[in-house]
Structures are given as C-alpha cells and as structure tokens.
Amino acid sequence: MRLKLSIGADGRVVVPQRDAEALGLLDGDPVELHVVKGAFALVERPEAPEQGYLAGSLRALSAPEVFHFLSTTLKTGTLLLSFASDRERAAGAPQTPEGLRRKTVYFRDGQVVFATSSERADRLGAVLWRNGLVDRDGLERCGRLVQAGRPLGQVLVDEGLLDSGQLYGAMTLQVREILLNALLEEEGEYVFVEGHSDERNAVKLPERTRELLLEGMRRREEIERIAALVPDREAVVRPTGAVATDLDDREERLCEAVDGTRTVRRLVDETQLGLYEGLRALASLVRRGIVDRIAPRAPPPDAEEEILTVTALAPDARGGPFQTYRRIFRYLHAELAAVQPDAARRLGSFFARLPPSQRPVFAGVQLGPDGDLDVARVLANVGAAGGREGAAARAGALEALESFLAFALFEVKNCLPRAAADRVLLEVGRMQTGRA
Numbered sequence: 109m110r111l112k113l114s115i116g117a118d119g120r121v122v123v124p125q126r127d128a129e130a131l132g133l134l135d136g137d138p139v140e141l142h143v144v145k146g147a148f149a150l151v152e153r154p155e156a157p158e159q160g161y162l163a164g165s166l167r168a169l170s171a172p173e174v175f176h177f178l179s180t181t182l183k184t185g186t187l188l189l190s191f192a193s194d195r196e197r198a199a200g201a202p203q204t205p206e207g208l209r210r211k212t213v214y215f216r217d218g219q220v221v222f223a224t225s226s227e228r229a230d231r232l233g234a235v236l237w238r239n240g241l242v243d244r245d246g247l248e249r250c251g252r253l254v255q256a257g258r259p260l261g262q263v264l265v266d267e268g269l270l271d272s273g274q275l276y277g278a279m280t281l282q283v284r285e286i287l288l289n290a291l292l293e294e295e296g297e298y299v300f301v302e303g304h305s306d307e308r309n310a311v312k313l314p315e316r317t318r319e320l321l322l323e324g325m326r327r328r329e330e331i332e333r334i335a336a337l338v339p340d341r342e343a344v345v346r347p348t349g350a351v352a353t354d355l356d357d358r359e360e361r362l363c364e365a366v367d368g369t370r371t372v373r374r375l376v377d378e379t380q381l382g383l384y385e386g387l388r389a390l391a392s393l394v395r396r397g398i399v400d401r402i403a404p405r406a407p408p409p410d411a412e413e414e415i416l417t418v419t420a421l422a423p424d425a426r427g428g429p430f431q432t433y434r435r436i437f438r439y440l441h442a443e444l445a446a447v448q449p450d451a452a453r454r455l456g457s458f459f460a461r462l463p464p465s466q467r468p469v470f471a472g473v474q475l476g477p478d479g480d481l482d483v484a485r486v487l488a489n490v491g492a493a494g495g496r497e498g499a500a501a502r503a504g505a506l507e508a509l510e511s512f513l514a515f516a517l518f519e520v521k522n523c524l525p526r527a528a529a530d531r532v533l534l535e536v537g538r539m540q541t542g543r544a
Contacts, residue, residue, distance in 0.1 A: 121139055160185075160301075160302040161299060161300060161301045161302065162298075162299070162300040163297070163298065163299040163300070164297070164298060165296075165297055165298075166189075166191075166293065166294065166295060166296045166297065166298060167295065169298075169429075170294075171189070171290055171291050171292075171293055171298075172291050172321060172324060172325055172328070172503060173429050173506075174187070174298055174300070175187075175213075175287075175290075175291065175317065175321055175324075176321055176429075176503075176506060176510075177540060178215055178218060178300060179215075179218045179219070179317040179318055179321065180218065180510055181218065181537065181540065182217045182218035183215050183217075183218055183300070183302065184215055184216050184217055184218075184302065184303070184304060185214075185215055185300055185301050185302040185303050185304075185305070186212060186213070186214055186215075186300070186301050186303075186305050187212070187213040187214075187215065187298060187299075187300045188210070188211075188212050188298065188299045188300075188301075189210065189211045189212070189213070189290055189293070189296060189297075189298050190209070190210050190296050190297050190298075191209040191210075191211075191293045191295065191296035192209065192295065192296060209226060209227055209293075209296075210225070210226045211223060211224070211225045211226070211227075211230070211286055211289075211290045212224045212225075213286070213287060213290065214305050214307070214310070215317075216304075216307070216310070218317060219313075219316065219317050220283065220287055220313060220317050220320070221307060221310040221311065221312075221313075222283055222307070222309050222310050222311060223282075223283045223286040223287055223290075224286070225286045225289075227289075227377060227382075228377055228378070228380050229289065229376065229377060229380045229381060229382035229383075229386070230282065230285060230286045230289060230382070231282075231380070232260055232261060232278060232279070232282050233247045233251065233260055233380075234380035234381075234382070235278065235281055235282045235285050236264075236278055237380070238285075238358075238380075238381070238382070238385060239281060241270070241274070241278060242264065242269050242270070246264075246267075246269050249267075250263045250264055250267055250269065253267070261275050261278070261279070276311070279311055280311045280312065280313055280314065283311055283313060284313060284315075284320065285382065287320055287324070288320065288323060288324050288327060288384065289382050289383055289384065291321070291324030291325070291327070291328060292324070292327060292328060292331060292383045292384060293383070318507075321503065322503060322504075322507075325502070325503035325504075327384050329501075330384075330388070331383075331384065331387055331388075334387065334388065334391040337390075337391040337394045337395065337401070337402070338372060338387050338390050338391050338394065338402055339402060339403070339404040340372070340402055340403065340404060341371070341372045341373045341387075342371050342372070342373060343371060343372055343402045343403060344368065344369065344370065344371055345366050345368075345370060345371065345372055345375055345390065345399050345400070345402065346366070346368045346399060346400045347363075347366050347367075347368060347398065347399055347400070348397055348398060348399060348400055350396075350397050350398050352393075352396075352398050356389075358381055358385055358386075358388075358389040359389045359392055359393060361379045361381065362375060362376075362379050362381065362386065362389045362390060362393065363393060363398060363399075365378055365379050366393075366399055372386075372387070372390060372402070375390070376390070429506055430483045430484075430487070430505070430506075430509075431483075432539060432540065433481070433483055433506075433509045433513065434480060434481060434483055435539060436513065436516075436536055436539050436540070437455075437475070437479050437480065437481045437512075437513075437516065438478055438479040438480055439479075439532075439535070439536070439539070440455075440479065440516045440517070440519075440520060440532070440536070441455060441475070441478065441479020442478075442479060443520065443524065443528075443532050444519060444520065444523055444524075445479075447523055447524060448523050451479075452475055452477060452479070454519055454523075455475050455479070455515075455516055455519060456474065456475045458512055458515045458516075459473065459474065459475075466508065466511070468489060468492075468493035469486060469489050469490055469493060469504070469505075469508045470486065470489065470508065470512075471489050471493075472485060472489075473485050473486055473489070481509075481512070483505070483509060486505045486508055486509060487501060487502065487505040490504040490505045490508065513536075517533065517536070520532050520533070521533075
C-alpha cells in the first residue's frame with residue numbers, strides 16, 4: 109500500500125476505500141498504528157487474531173537472506189516484496205499499488221508453495237516463451253482469446269498448444285522463476301505475515317526451497333560478474349549504430365527495444381526477459397559493440413570514503429547474518445557453560461566428526477573460549493574449496509553456519525531443562541529476526 113499522507117486529528121487514521129476493504133475495515137473501526145519513527149508504519153485491527161510478522165528493508169537484509177531465514181525456520185505464511193530504488197522514486201516511480209514491482213510468495217513449513225508477481229517478465233506467457241514451450245506467434249494468437257473467466261492457461265490447453273500436464277508443469281516453472289527473479293533484486297521492502305493462506309493454487313516445485321536458494325545465489329554471482337558491463341539498472345541504454353548479426357532470440361528482442369530512451373530496467377521489463385536473462389543478453393550486446401558501454405552509477409556525495417572503508421572490512425565485520433551467527437554462537441556457549449563446564453568441548457566435537465563434504469569448509473575453524481567462531485574463515489574456505497565468489501560464496505558459508513547452529517541447538521535441548529531450552533530457542537529466534 110503506497111499512499112499520500114494527510115495530517116489530521118490525533119486518534120484517526122485515514123486510508124482509501126479500496127485499501128480499507130482489503131484490511132476488512134469500515135469507517136470508524138478502531139485500528140492500531142505501529143510506527144518506527146521515520147521509517148515504517150503498520151496498521152492492523154486490534155481484535156484480529158494475532159499473527160506474527162517480520163518487516164524491513166532489503167538493504168538491511170537481502171532477499172536471499174530473507175528467504176534463507178524463512179526456509180530454515182520452517183515458517184508458514186505470506187511474504188510480500190515491493191521493489192523500487194531511491195532513484196526510481198525520485199524520478200517519479202508509480203505511487204499506486206498497480207505501478208509497483210511486487211511479488212508475493214507463499215510458504216508452508218519453510219517451503220515455497222506458490223507465488224505471484226506484478227511484473228510482465230513473470231507472467232505465464234513470458235515464462236513459456238523464455239523456456240521454449242510456446243512460440244511468440246502462438247502466444248500472441250492465444251492472447252487475443254483471453255477474457256474474463258478464460259485465462260491464458262486454459263486457452264493454451266483448449267487450442268492444443270499445451271495439455272493439462274504441461275500446463276501444471278508451466279505453472280510450477282512460473283513460480284520458480286518468480287522466486288529466482290526476486291532473489292536478484294537489491295532495493296525494496298519486505299513484509300512476512302505468519303499464518304496459513306488459501307492453497308487452492310499451491311503447486312509442488314521439483315526442488316526444495318534450499319536448492320532454489322543455491323540456484324538463485326549462482327545467478328546473483330553471474331550477474332555480479334557482468335556488473336562491469338551493466339553496472340547501473342537505471343541507466344539509459346543507447347544503440348551504437350553497429351549492424352547486429354547472429355543474434356539469438358533474446359538478444360534480438362532486446363536489440364529491437366533499444367531506442368536511446370529506455371533504461372535497463374524498462375528494457376528487461378518490456379521485452380519480458382526478466383532480470384537474469386535480460387542482463388545477460390544486454391551484457392552480450394555491450395561486448396559486441398551493438399549498444400554503448402553503460403556508465404557506472406555515481407556514488408552519492410561523501411560516500412566514496414565510506415565505500416572504501418566498508419570494502420576493507422572482514423565480511424563478519426559488516427553486520428548482517430554473519431555477525432548475527434557470531435552473536436548466537438557466543439550466546440549458546442554461555443548458556444551451555446552455565447550448566448556444563450565442558451561446553452566448549454561439547455560444541456567443538458562438531459568439527460571433529462564432519463562428513464567429507466564439509467571438512468574443507470571448516471578447515472582451521474575452531475570455537476573460541478567464549479564461543480566465538482571465525483565466520484570470515486568459513487567464508488574464505490567456501491571460496492577456496494568451491495571456487496565460489498561474491499553472493500554464491502556467502503550463501504555457501506551461511507548454509508555451513510546453519511549446520512553448526514542446528515548442532516548447537518541440539519546440544520541445548522539435550523543439556524538444558526525443558527523450560528530453559530525453550531527460553532534459549534525463543535531468544536535465538538529473536539536474534540535471527542533482529543529483535544534482540
């Protein structure tokens with residue numbers, strides 16, 4: 109919901125009729141307004157059943173980190189994502205809900221079961237075309253037959269371009285693509301609301317959410333590698349005038365849309381290529397001299413020194429999930445040490461009995477006397493052992509740290525009385541969500 113605020117009398121919150129109906133409110137109904145000064149506000153009905161929620165900025169917690177948390181904590185609920193950069197907003201990005209780039213992802217016990225998106229690249233037809241399941245001519249013909257009560261999927265089956273089994277497979281592919289495209293976004297906000305949702309459209313994805321996260325991180329790493337060619341998604345793309353030959357379908361479609369006025373973001377949306385396919389195709393056009401090299405985004409005033417300082421820090425010193433894991437491990441060690449004098453030895457036994465696949469990841473890593481763990485070493489090991497860099501290396505390191513956390517929590521439940529163990533598990537959950 110994006111609104112223009114009017115300041116009125118204390119004790120009254122005014123929202124548009126349509127949004128009030130979405131909240132189930134009538135004029136004069138009591139509501140609660142939760143505010144973080146200057147950053148966040150949440151309106152809810154006080155008499156509604158309590159539902160846990162988690163909200164924040166993707167600058168503080170990246171999209172992969174949000175998905176990782178929801179998956180590993182086996183959450184059930186709805187994740188709403190809204191994407192827009194500061195420059196998009198400053199340039200007059202649409203302020204209506206329909207104009208925002210939004211994705212909604214539904215979880216059951218940590219697994220993604222459905223997803224929707226407002227972006228053209230995530231529509232069923234675009235996904236079918238990109239994956240070679242239906243050609244553009246067939247989609248355009250069937251698109252003209254779509255009407256209320258007869259969506260594109262039904263038309264494709266009726267016209268013989270897909271059978272029912274292929275349509276179901278296409279829908280699972282669409283959900284998969286929505287999720288993977290969400291993992292590439294860098295700026296925006298998220299809200300996760302716990303609770304069961306309508307699962308009439310739920311599908312069974314061929315991969316677990318954890319596997320999809322790894323694929324998403326692989327894509328992020330690939331996009332990071334071509335960032336030198338496409339460093340700014342809000343930059344205007346201009347043709348060089350060079351003759352384009354031997355283009356594949358994606359490059360040809362993108363080349364046709366480059367007119368010297370459209371931004372990178374607008375091109376990948378209008379061509380329905382999506383961020384991943386669109387940025388890869390655009391990088392190819394830059395390499396071949398068909399479009400001008402895209403200038404890097406200018407840093408904001410006084411930001412250069414800050415950028416240099418941050419990049420010089422060790423990964424665990426930048427805050428975020430790595431620092432959170434360090435805090436959790438120290439906390440768990442302290443709780444165990446209060447009842448088990450050999451807490452460090454108990455936790456350290458994890459590293460002595462690692463399976464072969466995990467030994468390179470934890471090579472040279474030991475638990476300190478206060479429960480501290482060298483998470484930077486874990487990250488370096490992941491990069492060295494698997495040849496992964498950037499986002500993919502961070503994903504591998506987080507997965508490794510999660511395996512140690514699972515063991516540490518197992519020790520907590522074994523060594524502490526039930527009430528104390530429940531208290532510790534609750535506190536760890538608070539730390540993971542940034543509430544402690």
